[in-house]
Amino acid sequence: MLRAAAWIARCVGRGDTAPLRPSDLDVLAGYLDLRELAAGAVLFAAGQRSDGVWILRRGGVELAVGAGRRRAVIGVLRPGDVDGDIPLLLDIPPPYTARTVTDSTLLFLQAASFERLLAERPTVTRRWLSSVAQRQAASQLRLAGLLGRPLIEQTAVLLRDEAQDGAVALSQQILAAMLGVRRPSLNKVLKDFERRGLIELSYRAITIHDPGALARLAGVRA
């Protein structure tokens, strides 16, 4: 668990401005709980009290609101990402449901432990502040990438932002829900990108061949 805590220390927030001490890691390690979840498991559900903080170690988790036609994906967690803390901080139920999209390994921190951690460890609080700030910056960039842009640009932005090691391991279903468009519309754009040699489509995955051209399509803006 100490290894897991050290790993969290590398992933959560920015280390240079807010370093953690070995004693912080000891305390954190004592609170952590390792959980393996199969694809499709629900970490927490929209409108229902969240009972702790989740840190994704392996796999993928989608954050979605609505269902059926109205389903929208607010975000997708990647290894190193944290979620479930904000509802605890604000004492509100989470507005979205978090569900694994593949078999995943997570670290879980109970609500009470999280509160004690923040109350007793100011360096952890400081570090957590930078973690939440990072997420806020990412949300704002996401908004900027969506507002008033044609689907081709939105798609280019999304692929650039979600790529991990030159690939996006998500179904077109989920990608479409992240843009708030229908799957056929997205598929049309993706096939066009593929014809132009920018990407390659496969089952539940997209390989990026020409990141430069995608960035150009995404527009000058960050």
Added chain:
Amino acid sequence: MLRAAAWIARCVGRGDTAPLRPSDLDVLAGYLDLRELAAGAVLFAAGQRSDGVWILRRGGVELAVGAGRRRAVIGVLRPGDVDGDIPLLLDIPPPYTARTVTDSTLLFLQAASFERLLAERPTVTRRWLSSVAQRQAASQLRLAGLLGRPLIEQTAVLLRDEAQDGAVALSQQILAAMLGVRRPSLNKVLKDFERRGLIELSYRAITIHDPGALARLAGVRA
């Protein structure tokens, strides 16, 4: 200034979970700087190092990316809102430009003072964490309100979220940029709402007459 600090203590984050002590307020008051800005003044510009934290006391501030056709408004600050801190926390330039839309009164906290405040006052850090968490929650709700919804619903959500005392004091230009749509499209929806008696349009302002009906149009979702 101590009054201003006490006012900030009421506005920033949630007081119940993270109360500030009188000594915290003294320190905060010592750092604050009161500034009056005319409409159109730039607090900080996209891509350029932000030099401090702004807290809006009176007036309105728009956060915008892009220009001309590509202009998108990420958000609008209302009295009590804070901005400019996230780029400091992450040591990145702000992705958007903040500009007053009306004559405004603001409190300014220099970057160095902000850092000292966080380093020396853990209760302030704890409180700031809840402030950033609030903003993150708001951004995610904004995404949920935009993704994959027809303009009528998006407009209803926007009016509900931006209303202050039953009115929205923003030009249709800015409202359209907040949704990423063109002004004529938004105007069509607004006139329709007006015909149905839900709202009343005037110069740079919208009065809300039937919040219940708007909420119904905004959909069941929060």
Added chain:
DNA sequence: CGAACAGTGTCAGCCAGGTGACACAGTCGC
């Protein structure tokens, strides 16, 4: 190894919202 299922590729028709333009109204500075 094969059935059940989840994901992808594609289409024709439709309609919401974009485009560009222009007239008019409110506000502000002089």
Added chain:
DNA sequence: GCGACTGTGTCACCTGGCTGACACTGTTCG
């Protein structure tokens, strides 16, 4: 009180993304 400017209301035309549907392919699990 007048002119400049900013904001609002509206239109005819066009296009991009939605609809609902169906065939096909990859995956998974019995």
